[in-house]
Amino acid sequence: MSRLHRKHATLRKRPLANISLLDILCLGHGPARCDLSENEMRQLYVENREAFYVLRDAKSKVAPDDYFGHFPGERSWPWWECDAPEPRNKEIPEVEQLDRLGLLTDEELRMLERDISWPPPNEYSAHLFDRPWSWWRFKSPDLREWSVSEPVQLVEMGRKHLTDREFEFIDTGIDCSGSKHTPDEFFTDEEIQYFNIPFPAAA
Numbered sequence: 001m002s003r004l005h006r007k008h009a010t011l012r013k014r015p016l017a018n019i020s021l022l023d024i025l026c027l028g029h030g031p032a033r034c035d036l037s038e039n040e041m042r043q044l045y046v047e048n049r050e051a052f053y054v055l056r057d058a059k060s061k062v063a064p065d066d067y068f069g070h071f072p073g074e075r076s077w078p079w080w081e082c083d084a085p086e087p088r089n090k091e092i093p094e095v096e097q098l099d100r101l102g103l104l105t106d107e108e109l110r111m112l113e114r115d116i117s118w119p120p121p122n123e124y125s126a127h128l129f130d131r132p133w134s135w136w137r138f139k140s141p142d143l144r145e146w147s148v149s150e151p152v153q154l155v156e157m158g159r160k161h162l163t164d165r166e167f168e169f170i171d172t173g174i175d176c177s178g179s180k181h182t183p184d185e186f187f188t189d190e191e192i193q194y195f196n197i198p199f200p201a202a203a
Contacts, residue, residue: 030077031077038081041077041078041081042078042081042082044078045076045078045079045081045082046082048068049082049083051068051069052068052069052070052076052078052079053069053070054068054069054070055069055070055071055072055105055107055108055111056069056070056071057071057072057111058071059111059115072095072104072107072108072109072111072112072115073093073094073095073098073099073104073108073112073133074094074095075094075098085101086101091146092146093133095112095133096133096144096146099137112133112134112137112138113134113137113138115134116132116134116135116138116139117132118131118132118134118135118139119163123163123164123165124165124176124177125177126163128151128165128166128169128175128181128186129150129151129154129155129166129186130150131150131154140157140161141157142157149186149187149191151186151187151191152187152191154166155170155195165177169181169183170195170197172198172200173197173198173199173200174200182199182200183197183198183199
């Protein structure tokens with residue numbers, strides 16, 4: 001067992017008595033998902049703060065085997081309660097807020113860029129007008145503008161930033177994958193009119 005593993009194995013023996021693995025895993029989501037009280041969660045975090053800061057890499061076989069640590073672009077609920085410089089802004093993704101605060105480490109950014117996962121292996125199984133945060137951060141010519149919807153921003157960026165499937169959907173109002181999507185699932189009435197998106201004729 002590595003020195004790092006021994007260190008965090010020891011830390012895991014120190015938290016509140018009888019804490020379950022489920023409670024540990026739920027710490028990232030807050031009291032609503034956990035049998036622990038808010039005060040107990042804060043206490044657990046304070047007693048094990050160093051362990052919570054361990055960066056986990058789901059793709060690495062040498063990543064720390066530690067349930068307290070966080071994945072790239074994420075922090076636990078008690079971190080936001082105890083250590084964050086500002087409250088969690090639920091209007092933007094967590095990773096976006098951490099990036100704006102300058103709190104993503106170089107290693108986190110490397111992992112996030114590595115795991116962009118776009119384009120998908122099969123665009124017909126992908127969600128329409130949906131890009132991962134890391135695509136906007138590392139590949140897009142424009143940063144994500146959170147005041148407008150993602151479909152609108154992608155369409156306004158131009159044809160080369162749309163998949164063939166998305167472009168055909170804009171042009172015909174029909175999802176060529178055979179799915180029953182309609183334009184009003186992604187755009188308001190005003191946006192449909194502005195982009196001249198047709199609705200498919202009723203069968």
